[in-house]
Amino acid sequence: EAQVTQNPRYLITVTGKKLTVTCSQNMNHEYMSWYRQDPGLGLRQIYYSMNVEVTDKGDVPEGYKVSRKEKRNFPLILESPSPNQTSLYFCASGQTSYEQYFGPGTRLTVT
């Protein structure tokens, strides 16, 4: 089944404790991206990757890191999470950015 998977789906952590949210796609897509969704703000793009080893900042990259060492994986790293990073996170992939397939989301709470 073609899909984008994210892990974990739910995470509660404390301020400053490094964490990684994994994202994997099995559709051989070139493009991958991370978004956060907050009430009243819609989705905001954090980082995106047009291809392996190529990543670019979206609108809200501060406090996040990504890497694209292989085509199928695009992990999101929070080196020192803070409460304002409490949010619902979505990974997406597509052959291009024109049509993106979204994962099920990861709900992160930072206390």
Added chain:
Amino acid sequence: GDSVTQMEGPVTLSEEAFLTINCTYTATGYPSLFWYVQYPGEGLQLLLKATKADDKGSNKGFEATYRKETTSFHLEKGSVQVSDSAVYFCALRTSNTGKLIFGQGTTLQVKP
């Protein structure tokens, strides 16, 4: 900078009513425009898209026309169903980049 503005929700309609969700944008160049839908507890799904002025995107009875003169991409459906209840997001992709900019989303509730 580039931006997308959607009408505020929630929008509450009775089954079989006509739906319009307004979306306007600000962008340099020639963006591509999209509507995504998010059903409760799920990720977003692409509903329809238009890549140039006067294009009409359509899917599942929904339509939207790319109007460059009014910088709009309003979503319409002639007869909504309870199963259309969801959050709808308008988005634009700026030319030659991978950046996708979303509106704040509009919640649609359809009552039987």
